[in-house]
Amino acid sequence: MTACKSNCKNIATALEIYASDNKGRYCRNLSVLTQGNYLKTIPTCASAGKDTYSDTFQMQVNPDNFTYCCGGNYHAKAYSGFNGKPDNFPQYSAGQGLVDHP
Ligand SMILES: [Zn+2]
Numbered sequence: 001m002t003a004c005k006s007n008c009k010n011i012a013t014a015l016e017i018y019a020s021d022n023k024g025r026y027c028r029n030l031s032v033l034t035q036g037n038y039l040k041t042i043p044t045c046a047s048a049g050k051d052t053y054s055d056t057f058q059m060q061v062n063p064d065n066f067t068y069c070c071g072g073n074y075h076a077k078a079y080s081g082f083n084g085k086p087d088n089f090p091q092y093s094a095g096q097g098l099v100d101h102p
């Protein structure tokens with residue numbers, strides 16, 4: 001879970017560096033980050049055993065923003081006790097940063 005949150009932050013850092021190299025625009029999908037050496041690989045969520053981020057990634061222009069999450073229900077145990085469904089958390093967006101529980 002901690003690892004998943006730090007994956008989310010690492011992806012965001014790479015996206016911000018990409019944007020600063022590209023007139024403030026984020027890329028359309030995460031694979032652009034690995035092609036341009038902003039990330040070596042798209043990280044894997046340890047709980048899911050796979051990349052849960054790429055499929056959920058969305059970028060937006062005017063205002064420039066991006067969102068993604070750990071897509072699925074891989075952290076249900078860590079989120080027990082919170083109100084709301086544990087699916088698709090943690091989340092990250094340029095506007096809100098890390099949103100780490102429901
Ligand atoms: Zn995860």
